[in-house]
Amino acid sequence: MSSLVRLNSALDWIDIDDKLADIGCDHGYLADLAFKKGVSFVQLIDNKEGPLNVAKKNLYEYLDKTNAKFTLASGLLELDSRVNVVAILGMGGELIANILEEGKHQASNVNKYILEANTKVPLLRKYLFDNEFEIISEKIVKENNKYYELILCKKDSKLIQYNELDLEFGPILRKEKSSLFVEKWTDVYNKYQNIIKKSDVTPDKLVAYCKMIEEIL
Numbered sequence: 771m772s773s774l775v776r777l778n779s780a781l782d783w784i785d786i787d788d789k790l791a792d793i794g795c796d797h798g799y800l801a802d803l804a805f806k807k808g809v810s811f812v813q814l815i816d817n818k819e820g821p822l823n824v825a826k827k828n829l830y831e832y833l834d835k836t837n838a839k840f841t842l843a844s845g846l847l848e849l850d851s852r853v854n855v856v857a858i859l860g861m862g863g864e865l866i867a868n869i870l871e872e873g874k875h876q877a878s879n880v881n882k883y884i885l886e887a888n889t890k891v892p893l894l895r896k897y898l899f900d901n902e903f904e905i906i907s908e909k910i911v912k913e914n915n916k917y918y919e920l921i922l923c924k925k926d927s928k929l930i931q932y933n934e935l936d937l938e939f940g941p942i943l944r945k946e947k948s949s950l951f952v953e954k955w956t957d958v959y960n961k962y963q964n965i966i967k968k969s970d971v972t973p974d975k976l977v978a979y980c981k982m983i984e985e986i987l
């Protein structure tokens with residue numbers, strides 16, 4: 771099973787009495803881990819039949835004993851009313867924001883969102899801040915030489931203040947400054963410095979970005 775570090779990090783935020791929906795369940799690995807932990811209900815949602823069938827195959831051992839519900843649908847549109855935790859992992863930040871926006875009327879019982887975008891994380895954070903999702907916790911993990919940022923948030927109804935550094939580096943991650951966070955941004959910084967050194971014309975955007983990294987390191 772691939773992605774164990776990333777998926778187990780998401781699992782840490784799921785309690786055994788939670789009712790989980792995994793949006794974009796693909797292989798069904800998160801549901802498998804959740805059932806092994808003791809979670810009693812998981813709705814596996816994907817908008818493609820192929821991945822849902824793979825998930826069914828992977829979870830066949832649970833089908834009689836537990837409450838696994840397989841749903842062919844986009845995002846949150848067919849969310850089961852029992853669900854209180856939504857996980858949306860391994861998709862682009864823009865797609866995750868679109869799923870949250872498209873399904874905002876279906877998610878009234880949801881009190882926890884676990885999100886992990888593999889691209890455009892700042893865009894996702896901006897959507898969350900602008901739509902009163904409070905970020906409660908953030909984690910950075912590394913798997914197969916790739917860094918993944920996970921966000922735990924809840925829908926609130928209060929205005930959230932943020933700045934560019936919060937969007938780019940994460941409001942909690944940049945304050946906690948874990949060793950992995952420092953490693954990631956040092957890697958990015960060194961990569962951009964090499965590009966700047968080799969450029970004939972100063973790449974202003976990269977220079978400004980490196981200044982931001984210096985600020986948070």
Ligand SMILES: C[S@@+](CC[C@H](N)C(=O)[O-])C[C@H]1O[C@@H](n2cnc3c(N)ncnc32)[C@H](O)[C@@H]1O
Pocket residue numbers: 773793794795796797815816817818821843844845858859860861865869
């Ligand atoms: C790259 S996989 C990620 C799988 C898993 N969540 C993970 O993190 O390992 C993305 C999955 O999301 C599904 N997907 C894409 N857009 C979706 C949408 N709007 N609603 C539900 N599923 C979607 C795809 O079919 C695919 O199975």
